[in-house]
Amino acid sequence: MSRFNSNKALVAYAGLNPILKESGIWKGQTRLSKKGNAMLRKALYMPALAALRYNPVILALCNRLREKGKRGKYLVCAAMKKLLQLAYGVLKSGKPFMAKIPFAR
Secondary structure, eight states: OTTOSSHHHHHHHHTOSEEEEEETTEEEEEEEOOOSOHHHHHHHHHHHHHHHHHOHHHHHHHHHHHHTTOOTHHHHHHHHHHHHHHHHHHHHHOOOOOTHHHHOO
16 A cells, blocks of 8 residues: 555556546546556455445445436446545554544544
C-alpha cells in the first residue's frame, strides 16, 4: 500500500475509476476505464458479490444507488471500488475494520 498516495490512486491502478466518453456535441456514457490491473479486478469480483449480501457498508451504498435507478453490473463495480477503498483504509491506518466508521459523516 505504500506505493499509493491515496485510495484514488489505488482505484485507478485497479481500473475501477470512471471515465467519460464524449466527443464534441455527442455526450456519451460514463464507464469504467479498465486501464488498470485486470487480475485485481477479477480478484475483487466474487468478494464484491458476497459483500452485496452481507457487508452493511456495501449494502448501504448499493441501496443508495438503487434508489437512483442504478442496477446490475453498476452495483457490482461500485461494491468492488468500495471494497478496495475500505481495504486501503484498513491497511494504511493499521486499525481493524469497524463498520461504524464509513457511515460517519
